Amino acid sequence: MITDKKEHIMNAAIELFAEKGFEGSSIRDLAARADVNVAMVNYYFGSKDKLFEAIVEYKASFLRGKMDEIEANTSMTEIEKIDLIIENYVAKILSNPSFHRILHQELLVGDRESMHENIVKVFVRNITTLRNIIELGIKKKIFKKVDPELTMATLIGTINQVMLSKAMCNMLMHRDGNFDPYTDLAFRERLTKHLKQVIHSHLLN
Amino acid sequence: MITDKKEHIMNAAIELFAEKGFEGSSIRDLAARADVNVAMVNYYFGSKDKLFEAIVEYKASFLRGKMDEIEANTSMTEIEKIDLIIENYVAKILSNPSFHRILHQELLVGDRESMHENIVKVFVRNITTLRNIIELGIKKKIFKKVDPELTMATLIGTINQVMLSKAMCNMLMHRDGNFDPYTDLAFRERLTKHLKQVIHSHLLN
DNA sequence: TAAAATTAAACAAACGTTTGATTAATTCAA
DNA sequence: TTGAATTAATCAAACGTTTGTTTAATTTTA
Numbered sequence: 057m058i059t060d061k062k063e064h065i066m067n068a069a070i071e072l073f074a075e076k077g078f079e080g081s082s083i084r085d086l087a088a089r090a091d092v093n094v095a096m097v098n099y100y101f102g103s104k105d106k107l108f109e110a111i112v113e114y115k116a117s118f119l120r121g122k123m124d125e126i127e128a129n130t131s132m133t134e135i136e137k138i139d140l141i142i143e144n145y146v147a148k149i150l151s152n153p154s155f156h157r158i159l160h161q162e163l164l165v166g167d168r169e170s171m172h173e174n175i176v177k178v179f180v181r182n183i184t185t186l187r188n189i190i191e192l193g194i195k196k197k198i199f200k201k202v203d204p205e206l207t208m209a210t211l212i213g214t215i216n217q218v219m220l221s222k223a224m225c226n227m228l229m230h231r232d233g234n235f236d237p238y239t240d241l242a243f244r245e246r247l248t249k250h251l252k253q254v255i256h257s258h259l260l261n
Numbered sequence: 262m263i264t265d266k267k268e269h270i271m272n273a274a275i276e277l278f279a280e281k282g283f284e285g286s287s288i289r290d291l292a293a294r295a296d297v298n299v300a301m302v303n304y305y306f307g308s309k310d311k312l313f314e315a316i317v318e319y320k321a322s323f324l325r326g327k328m329d330e331i332e333a334n335t336s337m338t339e340i341e342k343i344d345l346i347i348e349n350y351v352a353k354i355l356s357n358p359s360f361h362r363i364l365h366q367e368l369l370v371g372d373r374e375s376m377h378e379n380i381v382k383v384f385v386r387n388i389t390t391l392r393n394i395i396e397l398g399i400k401k402k403i404f405k406k407v408d409p410e411l412t413m414a415t416l417i418g419t420i421n422q423v424m425l426s427k428a429m430c431n432m433l434m435h436r437d438g439n440f441d442p443y444t445d446l447a448f449r450e451r452l453t454k455h456l457k458q459v460i461h462s463h464l465l466n
Numbered sequence: 467t468a469a470a471a472t473t474a475a476a477c478a479a480a481c482g483t484t485t486g487a488t489t490a491a492t493t494c495a496a
Numbered sequence: 497t498t499g500a501a502t503t504a505a506t507c508a509a510a511c512g513t514t515t516g517t518t519t520a521a522t523t524t525t526a
Contacts, residue, residue, distance in 0.1 A: 061471090077370035079284035083516060093473055098517060161369050163426040164362060165282035176429045183433065205433045206455040209422040210415060216425070217418030218411075221368040224381045228388065228410045250411040257462040266505090288482060298507055303483060 058114065062100050065090050066111050074154035077161055078108060108162075109171060115155050116178045121148050123185045134193035135260065141186060142211070142251045146244060149215055153238045156219055183208050190259070199259040207258065214251060263319065267305050270295050271316050279359035282366055283313060313367075314376060320360050321383045326353050328390045339398035340465065346391060347416070347456045351449060354420055358443045361424055388413050395464070404464040412463065419456060 068090035072081045083104055087094040101107040121144045126137050149156050159175050166172050186208055193199035218225050218237070225237050237243045273295035277286045288309055292299040306312040326349045331342050354361050364380050371377050391413050398404035423430050423442070430442050442448045 076372050077282065077284055079282055080370060080372060082514075084514085093471095094516090095473070095518080096471085099471075104516065157369060160425065161366070163429065164366050164369060165285060166426060166428075167281050167285055172426070172428060176426060176432060179429060180432050202458070203451065203455045206419070206423075206452065207459075209433065210419040210455075210459055213418035213420070213422030214411070214415040215418070216422060217414040220365065220421075221371060221377070221381060223371075223377060224368065224384060227381060227385050228414065246408065247411065250408045250415075253407070254412075254415055254459065254463050258459050287480075289480085298505095299482090300484080300507070301505085304505080309482065 061092070061096075062110075063114075065092060065097060065100060066107070066114055069107060070111060070115070070154045070158060073108075073111075073161070074157040078158065078165075105168065105171075108158075108168075109174070111155075112159070112171070112174060112178070115152070118152065118155070119148060119178060120182060121145070123182055127185050127189065134189050134196070134198055135256070137189050138186070138193075138255060138259070139252055141189075142255065143248055145182075145212075146215060146248050146251070149219060150238050150244055150247075153219060160216065160219075179212075183212070186211070193259065200261060202258060207255075210258075211251060211255060214254070215247070218247060266297070266301075267315075268319075270297060270302060270305060271312070271319055274312060275316060275320075275359045275363060278313075278316075278366070279362040283309075283363065283370075310373065310376075313363075313373075314379070316360075317364070317376070317379060317383070320357070323357065323360070324353060324383060325387060326350070328387055332390050332394065339394050339401065339403055340461070342394050343391070343398075343460060343464070344457055346394075347460065348453055350387075350417075351420060351453050351456070354424060355443050355449055355452075358424060365421065365424075384417075388417070391416070398464065405466060407463060412460075415463075416456060416460060419459070420452070423452060 065086070069081075069086055072086050072089055075081075076085070083097050084094055086097060097104070097107060101110055123141065123144075126132075126140050126144070129137065132140070159178075162168070162171055162175055187204050190199065190202070190204045190207060194201055194204070222237065223233060225231075226233055226235055229235075229237065229243075231237070270291070274286075274291055277291050277294055280286075281290070288302050289299055291302060302309070302312060306315055328346065328349075331337075331345050331349070334342065337345070364383075367373070367376055367380055392409050395404065395407070395409045395412060399406055399409070427442065428438060431438055431440055434440075434442065434448070436442070
């Protein structure tokens with residue numbers, strides 16, 4: 057069971073880890089930010105590593121979103137499904153930038169092996185759903201014969217690229233450093249529109 | 262001037278930081294791996310932070326590759342230039358996975374501000390070259406009216422996605438965990454081919 | 467009052483960095 | 497050309513902090 061206090065600590069940790077990285081954040085930093093005693097983190101989670109695992113487990117389902125629902129829907133065409141997944145995925149990631157960030161930090165550092173594996177599993181499950189749809193589209197000859205795996209890399213990679221660094225994103229978009237693209241609705245629509253364009257011209261004839 | 266020994270330490274550091282992250286790597290780890298005394302890192306570089314800065318400066322030009330040369334070439338069409346940049350960029354990144362990795366770790370962690378800025382600058386310079394070509398193509402009506410900034414995000418993001426995690430990459434590609442996609446020539450061609458396909462159908466009519 | 471939550475204090479280990487001594491190589495005066 | 501002086505490189509040891517974690521005492525809750 058997740059108590060209010062545990063949740064409070066996890067949310068503070070997500071923000072802190074996103075800013076300073078897991079190794080770069082100390083438990084004392086975290087305790088100060090969450091306004092709890094240093095001992096509480098170990099009391100509730102056992103260790104700093106286990107706190108990270110708890111965070112991933114706590115938030116992982118969140119990333120999944122409506123994937124299953126969309127895949128199972130029989131009244132939509134493949135391209136409609138992909139459009140909907142794009143909208144969903146962009147919305148999910150843009151509204152959880154910190155969590156998305158720490159997942160990718162962990163992937164990029166890639167030390168703690170079991171943690172790395174867990175995160176890969178979360179992504180792969182999402183990715184597989186998407187791949188099934190693409191392959192079905194190819195089979196039905198609605199889609200061109202593309203490289204399904206790398207098509208997914210393109211879709212997810214574009215979003216990740218934008219999420220990589222606020223500073224870089226703003227420089228790319230000719231915005232000043234204070235602008236927060238992740239909460240800007242117009243930017244979300246711009247990204248969604250671009251992704252649909254890319255994927256459509258790539259998949260459709 | 263960069264002596265052999267400095268270079269030796271920097272190369273060892275690139276590998277170590279890529280594996281364990283900057284914060285996750287201790288100077289003692291590094292000294293052991295490079296087979297030098299712990300004091301040598303501070304002797305040669307001043308501090309752990311300055312070692313990182315030295316690495317970025319030392320390797321930054323490497324990323325740039327033949328960008329200028331390609332941009333200045335007047336006997337190529339815009340799409341030919343982009344194809345060449347794709348080939349170049351993929352080759353560069355795949356042959357320096359560790360350096361690419363630590364740059365992105367730093368972008369994702371994003372604490373040390375001046376370092377963050379420096380790295381963003383390196384990328385932005387490369388990106389601007391590409392954007393100029395895309396915008397020229399649009400002006401000449403060779404290219405469709407696309408979103409130039411996000412088109413670059415797609416190009417670079419796809420490569421980054423593949424570089425993010427060897428484990429993830431292999432799971433995506435149905436390879437076992439021991440396979441190293443980054444040194445595999447067939448994989449490089451597959452990635453290059455996919456990128457060209459995506460960009461062509463996105464840019465051309 | 468018994469269990470759970472919270473605290474300040476303490477723990478050993480690891481951290482980046484500095485030190486002062488020692489060695490090896492180079493320069494310079496006679 | 498020799499021997500002293502200077503410089504650079506290397507080392508083991510120690511520096512003061514900070515780290516994650518634990519303890520033991522205290523407060524709060526039910």
